[in-house]
Amino acid sequence: MRLTLDGVTKNYGEHRVLDRVSADFGELRSLVFIGPSGGGKSTLLRVLAGLEIPDSGTVSLDGQAIDFSDEALLRHRKGLGVVFQAYNLFPHLSALGNITLPLVKVHGKSREEAEHIAMETLGRFQLAAHAHKKPAELSGGQQQRAAIARAIAVKPRVLLFDEPTSALDPEMTSEVLAVIEELKEEGRDFVLVTHEMGFARHVADRIAFLYEGRIAEQGPAEALFSSPQTPECRDFLARILRY
C-alpha cells in the first residue's frame, strides 16, 4: 500500500486530537503507530478506517484521496478490515454468524459460499471447533482471533488493527500477535496501533511516533528504535522500555 497524509486535522470540541498531520510513508506493507495515550494514534487509524471524518486535510491510499462523503465512505469501509481493542464481535451471533453476516449482507455472497469461506478462515486460526459458540463462550484471545478472521474473510485491501491486544493477558496477547505476524508473512498490508514495542519493531516496515496530535517522527523500524531523532520519542521509548 501507499499511504500519504496531508494536513489532517481533527478536533473534538475544543480539543485538537490531530494537528495538521502530514506524512508520506512511501510504498510499504506494514505500518505501525506508536506513542503515548492521547497522542492521536487511534484517531488517525479511525480516520483511515473511514470511521472519523477529519475537519480538514486529505488522506490518500494507493494514490487515491479518500472521499469523506457518506456514500463513498461506505464503499471505502467495505474494502477494509478493522479490528478494535475489544467487543468487536456481535454477541448475539456465533463466531460463524459473525463472519458470514458481512459476507452475505455487504459483499453479496450466497449463504453457502459465505459459510464455506467462514469455516475455512476459522479453520486457519484453529477456531473451527468453536464456530458455533457465541463470543461470551470464547476466551479473549479466541474472540480477537475470530474478529481477525471476520476482517480478513472479506479479502480487504488493507487491515487496520486498533490496539488489538490491549485488553488481553500476556498469553492471549502472544496468541493474537502470532496471527498478525502470520498475516504479515503472507504479504497482507496492514496498519497497526500498539503498545507492544517488541512486536512493533519486529513486524513494522515503518513506524510513526505520534505525540500531541502530530507525527513527531517516522522511519524504518530499526532506525527509529535504535536512534530516535526527537527528544519526545527518545523519552517515550526510554520510559516504556525501562523494565
Added chain:
Amino acid sequence: MAFLFDDGRRSVSGTTRALSFALALALFAGVCSGAFYFLSYQWAWRPVLGYWRLFWEGWLATLGLAGLALPLSCLVGLVSAAARRSGFLPLSYAARIFVEITRGTPLLVQIYIYWYVFGQNLSRDYRFLAGALVLSLFEGAYISEIIRAGIESVGRSQWDSGRAIGFTRPQIYRHVVFPQAIRRILPPLAGQFASIIKDSSLLSVLGISEFTLAAGQVNSFTFAVFESYVLVTVGYLVLTLPILLWTQSIEKHSRFET
C-alpha cells in the same frame, strides 16, 4: 424448620418448594378468612353468580380492550422512540414532551381530559375504540422509554463494528442493534402488557362496560361487594399471571444467553 431455608449453597428440592409455597398460600388464606370472620360477613354467592353473563361480557370487553391497546401501544411506543432518537430536533423534543407529560400525570386525569376535549360528541359505539386509544397513548409513552433504553443499551463499540464492516445505518439497526436490544426490551415490555390489562379498568369511568364496571353493576344490584370483587380479582389474575410468569422465564433465558 431449617429445611425450609434456601441458603444458596444446597439445591432446594421440588417438594420443599411446594411445601413452602403451600404454607405461604395458607398464611394468605388464613389472614383473609380471619378478616372476614371478624367482619362476620355473610357470603352470598348465589345472587352474584346469577349475573355470570354480565361478568363474562365484561371480562371479554377487558380482553378486547387489552387486545386492541397492546399492538396500538407498541406502535405508539415505537413511533415515539424513533421520533425521540431522530436527528430532527423539533420532532425529538415533541416526543420527549409527549412522553414526560404522559408519564407525569395520572391515567384517570388523562382519560377525563381526552374525553372532555375530543370524546364528548362521540356516539356510544366509538367509546370502546376511543377508550382503547387513550389507554394506548398512555402505555405507549412507557413503552417508548422501554424501547429507547433497550436501543441505547447497545454500546458504541457495536456501532463501530457495524460501520467498520460496511453496514449502512438501517443495516446496523436491523442486524446489530435490534437483535441485542430485543432481549433487554422483552421482560419490561411484558410487564407493561400486564399493566395495560390492569389499567383498562379505569376506562370504566367512561361507561365502557368492561370487567370492573360489570362488577360495580352487579354490586349495585346485589350488594354483594366482596363476592363481585373476588370474581374480578380472579378474572384479572387469569390474564396477568401468565404474562408475569412468562416475563420471569424470558428474563432467565436472556441471562443465560449473554
